[in-house]
Structure formats: C-alpha cells, structure tokens
Amino acid sequence: MRSGAAVELIALTKSYGRSVAVNRIDLRIPAGSYCCFLGPSGCGKTSTLRMIAGHEEVSDGDVLIGDTVVNDVPPAKRGTAMMFQSYALFPHLDCVENVAFSLKMRGVPKAQRRERARAMLETVHMGAYAGRLPSQLSGGQQQRVALARALITEPGVLLLDEPLSALDPFLRDRMREELKRLQTDLGITFIHVTHSQSEAMALADLVVVMNEGRIEQAAAPRDLYNAPRTAFVARFIGGHNVLTHDGLGPVALRTDRIALTDAAAPPPDGVFHVEGTVNAFEYHGSSVQLSLAVPGADEFTVVMDEARFFAAPLGVGARVRAAWRDGDVHRLQA
Numbered sequence: 001m002r003s004g005a006a007v008e009l010i011a012l013t014k015s016y017g018r019s020v021a022v023n024r025i026d027l028r029i030p031a032g033s034y035c036c037f038l039g040p041s042g043c044g045k046t047s048t049l050r051m052i053a054g055h056e057e058v059s060d061g062d063v064l065i066g067d068t069v070v071n072d073v074p075p076a077k078r079g080t081a082m083m084f085q086s087y088a089l090f091p092h093l094d095c096v097e098n099v100a101f102s103l104k105m106r107g108v109p110k111a112q113r114r115e116r117a118r119a120m121l122e123t124v125h126m127g128a129y130a131g132r133l134p135s136q137l138s139g140g141q142q143q144r145v146a147l148a149r150a151l152i153t154e155p156g157v158l159l160l161d162e163p164l165s166a167l168d169p170f171l172r173d174r175m176r177e178e179l180k181r182l183q184t185d186l187g188i189t190f191i192h193v194t195h196s197q198s199e200a201m202a203l204a205d206l207v208v209v210m211n212e213g214r215i216e217q218a219a220a221p222r223d224l225y226n227a228p229r230t231a232f233v234a235r236f237i238g239g240h241n242v243l244t245h246d247g248l249g250p251v252a253l254r255t256d257r258i259a260l261t262d263a264a265a266p267p268p269d270g271v272f273h274v275e276g277t278v279n280a281f282e283y284h285g286s287s288v289q290l291s292l293a294v295p296g297a298d299e300f301t302v303v304m305d306e307a308r309f310f311a312a313p314l315g316v317g318a319r320v321r322a323a324w325r326d327g328d329v330h331r332l333q334a
C-alpha cells in the first residue's frame with residue numbers, strides 16, 4: 001500500500017461564472033493525517049474537495065499532492081481516490097467485482113484482481129459478503145464496499161464527501177470509528193467533507209472551518225474548541241456563547257463554564273456575571289441545557305451537569321445570576 005501524501009492548497013480559487021465559491025485559500029494537510037472540511041451548506045467544501053480530486057477545474061491557484069502541482073493531472077493519475085455520498089456501486093456486480101472494477105480497467109489479470117479485492121473486503125470486514133449484490137446489503141454494508149472500492153487503487157489520499165450522512169445515527173457512530181481505524185492502520189491521508197461539527201471533532205487531526213469560500217480557521221479539534229478565532233467559528237462549532245465584553249470586544253464563553261445562582265443572592269467576588277431569566281431547558285442525559293434571556297445577548301446558553309441541575313431544578317421563568325471567571329472567556333477577532 002502506498003503511504004499517505006501531503007496536500008497543499010495555494011491561493012486556491014474556484015469561480016462559477018461571476019460567483020466565487022472558493023476564495024484564495026491556503027492550506028497544508030500533512031501526509032497521513034485525517035483532515036475534515038467543516039462548514040455550512042454552500043461554503044465551498046465540496047468544490048475544494050473536487051478540485052483536489054481533479055473532478056473540478058481550478059480557476060486560480062494551485063493544488064499540490066506531495067511536491068507536485070496537479071492542476072493539469074487527470075484524476076486517475078493523482079494518487080487520490082474518492083468516496084461519494086451516494087455509494088454508487090454497480091448494481092449488477094457482486095462485491096468482489098465492484099471492488100475489483102478499477103483494477104480491471106487498469107488491466108490487472110482476473111485472478112490477481114479478485115484476490116486483491118477479497119483481501120480489501122476483509123480489511124473493511126466484508127469478507128463474508130463477497131458474493132452478494134449491492135441490493136442484498138444494508139446501507140452500512142454498501143458503504144464498506146464503496147470504501148474498499150476506493151482503497152483498492154492504493155491512493156495516497158482518500159477524499160470522502162459526506163460519507164456518513166446517509167446512515168442512521170447508530171450506524172454513523174460505528175462507521176465513524178471504522179473510518180478512523182482504517183485511516184490510522186493504513187496511514188493514508190483522509191480528507192473528509194462534513195457539515196457536522198461532532199463528526200469533525202471526533203475524527204480529525206486537522207479541522208478546517210470554512211465560511212463563504214474562505215478558511216475561517218484550521219486547527220486541531222481541541223485547539224479549535226478552546227480557542228476559536230472568530231465569532232463564526234465559536235458559533236458554528238457550538239458549546240460557546242458569543243458576547244460583547246466591556247473593553248474586550250467580542251468574546252467566546254464556554255457554555256459549560258458558567259455557574260448559575262439565585263439572582264437575589266449577592267454576586268460572588270472575582271467573577272463576571274449577568275442576570276437573566278430561564279427561557280427554556282432541554283434534558284440531554286448527562287447534562288441539561290438552559291436558554292437564558294440576558295440583556296445584551298441574542299442567545300445565552302448554559303450547560304449544567306444533570307445531577308447538579310436536578311439538585312436544585314430551575315423552572316422556566318426563574319430569575320438567575322450567571323457567573324464565570326475571567327479565564328473562561330476567550331477573545332475573538334473583531
């Protein structure tokens with residue numbers, strides 16, 4: 001198996017007519033890493049992925065795979081493979097034939113390509129289903145076959161466009177683990193497009209948050225969560241309130257770092273605090289999420305450990321004081 005290749009984007013741009021879908025982005029994805037492109041619908045994630053794959057022409061800038069500029073290299077010669085949102089297996093071919101298909105196109109002899117396809121089906125735990133047609137498989141199983149079909153070409157970079165979005169939540173979590181295991185075992189660079197922040201956080205070594213054709217921030221998940229650079233990133237990854245703090249400008253405040261006390265009690269020393277009213281609460285199992293109406297903030301969310309919440313439950317309409325320490329706010333770019 002070929003080892004992972006680094007991918008570099010330099011001032012990469014994609015325009016469709018006069019609309020700019022990807023706007024001069026620069027990024028280096030280290031070889032053998034798991035990179036997730038994260039962002040809302042229409043921010044340019046898929047266009048970027050398709051330019052890396054060679055399925056979309058670059059309008060300006062460069063795509064490098066390893067040390068080579070691949071702008072004019074055909075998709076099949078880039079050392080990349082793509083796994084699509086719809087698995088697009090050939091319905092009349094069994095699993096082995098589906099997986100072996102690209103080897104057939106490359107002229108690999110039949111016995112050899114079938115053997116390699118069987119081995120790849122074992123890698124994705126589908127060896128027992130080798131002779132089945134796609135219609136005889138569940139969605140999750142079809143996806144494993146699609147993964148085997150992408151991996152059989154021994155790519156240095158595997159590109160995945162929303163690979164988990166068609167699965168039910170239980171299967172999605174299992175496939176998520178499987179993708180991570182495969183990436184770690186094979187050492188291939190994975191570039192995975194998603195609009196799910198939890199998916200990106202769970203999988204990626206490098207999360208690239210995009211907004212309106214630009215990269216807002218590219219960082220390891222924990223760095224992103226602890227130090228979002230902009231209000232957009234703080235809101236999009238969730239778990240933060242965005243506030244305007246006296247003298248500091250916009251700040252992000254972690255929703256799980258806020259203490260609630262009775263508004264009638266005197267405020268504790270050395271903390272920032274606001275008074276508000278409980279608007280709504282949601283039970284999330286290990287935690288409870290409260291929405292407060294607070295002067296000067298559009299939304300203000302507090303996440304509390306469920307045991308602590310139920311020790312002194314707060315109802316809708318309760319007046320509360322929300323308090324946090326200086327160290328729990330993080331300055332954002334204005």
Ligand SMILES: Nc1ncnc2c1ncn2[C@@H]1O[C@H](COP(=O)(O)OP(=O)(O)OP(=O)(O)O)[C@@H](O)[C@H]1O
Nearest residue numbers: 016020021039040041042043044045046047048195
């Ligand atoms: N072939 C095309 N022709 C014209 N505009 C396009 C084309 N493909 C994409 N766009 C536009 O480019 C922008 C970025 O699209 P892109 O598919 O890259 O976004 P995305 O972040 O992947 O979105 P989604 O999560 O909805 O798939 C969008 O405004 C989209 O409408």
